Amino acid sequence: MPEMTQQTPAGGEGEQQPSQQAQEEMMDTTTTTAESEQPQRQEEEEGEGVREESPPLPEKHLAVTPGPRATRLQELFASTLKHTLDKINRDNFAACYPTVATRAPGTLEFVQRQMVGRLGTQCDKEFDSILQNRNVVAKLNELESLVSDAARRKAELGGGTEPPVPPHTLPAETVLAAHLAPHLASQQSQLNAKLQTVQSHNARLFTEIQEQRAEMEQLLAAVEAVLADVDGANELLDGVVEDLAQETRAVEVEMART
Structure with missing residues (x-):
């Protein structure tokens, strides 16, 4: 019996030591989180002071109004994220840290709320960044217009x-x-x-050939007229050639005598 009495406190100390370590780790995490938030708040306050002193920035372009599909996508993301974050509830979180849940339930609940809030904020930022970088809303709106245009054309064709x-x-x-x-x-x-270019070129060549043929016919007619004149002159000369020859010989004889 004395041995059993001594073993029981030893076992209790063994269980108490890990619980104290887990509690210290949770407290360190909370302290670190609070310390990390304090400089961030100071930077935000300083940034607000600088923004008040700086000149006003130009107006940003208005965001594209989401259509039915874009709205449904955002609603689906919000519901899915909420369903996921609901799994990180106090009971499930306490099941992961049973000792801290027993000895410091307030601290554990604070860490759980802080973790859920940070995770939700980060997921929202990442989702918004993806929507902007990929231009998702504008593309979904374009899809809406394409679908409506297709339905309109189908209705016009009578379906x-x-x-x-x-x-x-x-x-x-x-x-x-x-x-x-x-x-x-x-x-x-x-x-x-x-083909149209070749046909127009051929028509132009045909016109040029026709003009050249007409010119050639005119030249042939002129040559034939000249030849006819030459033939007529030859016929006239045939009757006087002998007389001219006799006169020429008589003149030569007289010149030889003298």
């Missing part, structure tokens, strides 16, 4: 009773033709432009 053909059921030739249609259309337009 036929026949359901659209799924693309995966189309034959390979149709799919290939659909993919090649834009390229072939551009090539066809280029070929049509080239």
